[in-house]
Amino acid sequence: MRFNEAFMTASPTRQPGYRHDIDGLRSIAVLSVVAYHFGLPLPGGFTGVDIFFVISGYLIGSHIYGEAREGRFSYARFYYRRARRIVPALIAVLLFTGVAMALLASPQEFHDFGRDAVAAVFSVSNITLYRSIDYFRPAAEMNPLLMTWSLGVEEQFYLLAPVVLTLVARLRASWRFAAVAAIAALSLLLAVWQMRHDTQAAFYLLPPRAWELGAGVMLALWRAHHAAPIERRHRLSTEIAAWLGLALLIVPIVAYDHATRFPGLTALPPVLGAVLLLHTDGAFVNRRLLSNPVATFFGLISYSLYLWHWPLISMAHLVLETEPPLAWRVLLAALSVALAYGSYRWIETPFRQSPTPVRRSLSRYALVMSAAAAVTGSAYLAGGYPQRWPDGFVAQAAGATATPSPCLANYGVTAPRLSGDCVATGGQPSLALVGDSHASAMSPAMRALAGSASLGYEELTKSSCPFLQAVSRAMTRFPQHADECAAFNRQVMDRLLARPEIRVVVIGGFWRVGLTDDGPYASMTGAAGTPPEHLRQGLAASVEPLVRAGKRVVVLGDVPYFAFMPIKRVAACGNPLRAALNGLPDHDRACEYGTAASMIEDPIGEVIVRDVARRGGATYLDPRQGLCDGEGCRFAARARMLYVDQQHLSAAGAAMAAAPMAPWLTGRIDRPMAMLAPDG
Known part of the structure; x- marks a missing residue:
């Protein structure tokens, strides 16, 4: 007292x-x-x-x-x-x-x-x-x-x-x-x-x-x-x-x-x-x-x-x-x-x-x-x-600054962006990239690959909106998002089916997010089921109509998801005080690679997406092939940031992840559909 x-x-x-x-x-x-x-x-x-x-x-x-x-x-x-x-x-x-x-x-x-x-x-x-x-x-x-x-x-x-x-x-x-x-x-x-x-x-x-x-x-x-x-x-x-x-x-x-x-x-x-x-x-x-x-x-x-x-x-x-x-x-x-x-x-x-x-x-x-x-x-x-800071870090960190694609529709938007560089013109055979922001992050690489295959290119993506039919994500922060996303995907599907010049459809997504409590997958028709079941149903309903229409459909697995912010690791490598506070390992690999223990895996979503692609006659491609080795996955390479945050690739990261896909697109795109195995 x-x-x-x-x-x-x-x-x-x-x-x-x-x-x-x-x-x-x-x-x-x-x-x-x-x-x-x-x-x-x-x-x-x-x-x-x-x-x-x-x-x-x-x-x-x-x-x-x-x-x-x-x-x-x-x-x-x-x-x-x-x-x-x-x-x-x-x-x-x-x-x-x-x-x-x-x-x-x-x-x-x-x-x-x-x-x-x-x-x-x-x-x-x-x-x-x-x-x-x-x-x-x-x-x-x-x-x-x-x-x-x-x-x-x-x-x-x-x-x-x-x-x-x-x-x-x-x-x-x-x-x-x-x-x-x-x-x-x-x-x-x-x-x-x-x-x-x-x-x-x-x-x-x-x-x-x-x-x-x-x-x-x-x-x-x-x-x-x-x-x-x-x-x-x-x-x-x-x-x-x-x-x-x-x-x-x-x-x-x-x-x-x-x-x-x-x-x-x-x-x-x-x-x-x-x-x-x-x-x-x-x-x-x-x-x-x-x-x-x-x-x-x-x-x-x-x-x-x-x-x-x-x-x-x-x-x-x-x-x-x-x-x-x-x-x-x-x-x-x-x-x-x-x-x-x-x-x-x-x-x-x-x-x-x-x-x-x-x-x-x-x-x-x-x-x-x-x-x-x-x-x-x-x-x-x-x-x-x-x-x-060291000059090398400043240049490297510049690559971690997010520059979202102008074609990525934001929250509140129900229609794809059909102007500028977002859609192909001239009626030439084209590749369309659809999905959420993870798909959009792959856009620079997909655009380059389409160009190397003499294809037109269009991007039809929306934040937090994986390309699923009659299935969406109920998000607390954005109460209208589920309906907006469902309407967006219906319009995208209508466009893909109505345009025969769109020969290839690449579907990318942050598949695991809807399997958690952060906006779980839900049926827009009220059908019962768990989030994994809804993911399977919604993706199958997107893949199968496109395959029946004669499109070549590519379903991308998701990129590695790090449990830490990659730019933080790189910053710790460039600042002794931050390195000491984080107990950073004293070897260069830690400044470019995350170990398996430092990544958040998605075994359920990966299995579902791969299986839906195989059963539906699509091709499944895994971006991890370009980013990972037997000991871990890259988030930086040769003073370039491959990620802008824990989950979205930079343009350099997209190019590295897409590199293994180039032979498929450039070497097989003109071959008859029957010559391709459904699973790639």
Whole structure:
């Protein structure tokens, strides 16, 4: 208890109206987020951000509305308080992370950091992150500034809330709550709609998230006019509401996981739970559980802890080839708490207590933020400062930059791209490549092979959409994708069958992905069956009509799938610190080959695809023949990257994988169909 009292001497607990239980609520929010990010058993811990949104809406709404009603609201004072609350710790974290990235990050990683740091300074990181997300970007867990997306949402709310609430304060008293409720309802409806059409927008952007902040604002308005003092409230109903609120927080934290369609309606329980607990001050839950010294401690450092924990675990993900072991995660979590306490004690508190006049402080904050943006943003302008790395690595890493084919249809698209270089013209005999992004990655090599066989070439591919008929993938992140993919494949099949000049059809795919929980294969007709059965049925329904139509059909096996990011291995070979952290073997082969133990095999999918090709009269070709030997498979060769990530080939990798196929295409394409064995 003495430690807690000493800790709180420089805290806002001295301010009138301070509520210990709100810091306790913050502790639930931040600890659930930290546990989730560090891989501890709270799979729904991401809902802690929604709790933070409600708290912010309530506190900011109370402040603005209270002053606006009295006619004394000042935009300058409001933004001064926001700046001294947010900016100092954020700048410290950005600079610390920038130094660490300068030591460890590859040029591309440092370049991306510079872009995201500038976006964080100017409160638009949620927009930048939303716009930069695509199929081929590295996992979000390797972005050390990803946590700033929620700050972007809140800071954009801070721009709009004063305007809205000062206008609301001018309305008749009976209309004010309804006005805010209407805005929140529209936001919730938008969130529900976007969860069906653009889940990334629903997650990252303010409009579909505003209702969560608005719930806190609504509580602030209601309490301003209708809430009875604590001593006059009905005791039993208050206690029930508090326990219900706590349950509405805890159940999602424990029960939700990465497969939960979130946010949208699934965010209602934590939002409602936070609203109830904000209103039940005086209940046992608030007085005893949320106001205990440990909860208050973590609540007070919650902002700094939220900022510091993510760069630490994210850089571990960025540098290490495999998931950080439990010992690392526990150590980094403890370091996060220590840094958060230091940040709160020696950065947040002194700046919040500064007596500097408002306008002078705002000018200084603007200057500091501009300087921080210039320093961190220089990494973006300088291309990640490639001078920090050996020239050979810089050239090699350039080959790992994904340049998706313009013919690869993205999510939301239901028709193949039939313009430019995507389709053959002139009516000459042609080769068509169909399938998902794994097929598209083979496109440069397939185009070259078609040209060497005097064939026209077209590519009809779509992300996450293997060429299956009446079978698709149900993806949580993209609820409409299954229908869109099925419609896409129907149109592709119609085109292939309607054009006799398409003589050869090459089908490629990431076959194993639909055999997992990440968008499993499902029948579009409602037929029962397991994902492997659906794969067999859907591929057979694609192969057999094409063979009957006289097409030569080639089914490609999948390329090796590495359990690590190949560019990480190459980066470790070029950076002694990264090599030491990964325990990299001291021989050159490790910098180009992955062993069998470091690859994720697909025995079920491979057998099904090979068997369907054989039974359906198609030819099965295995890209592994060009990439693998008896000891492992290549991801790099002679200073060239063969992969852009764990699963997609680069143009150089596609050429190497396709090399064994060249004799078949160039030497046999004009021979009668009967002279070819069905299995190749």
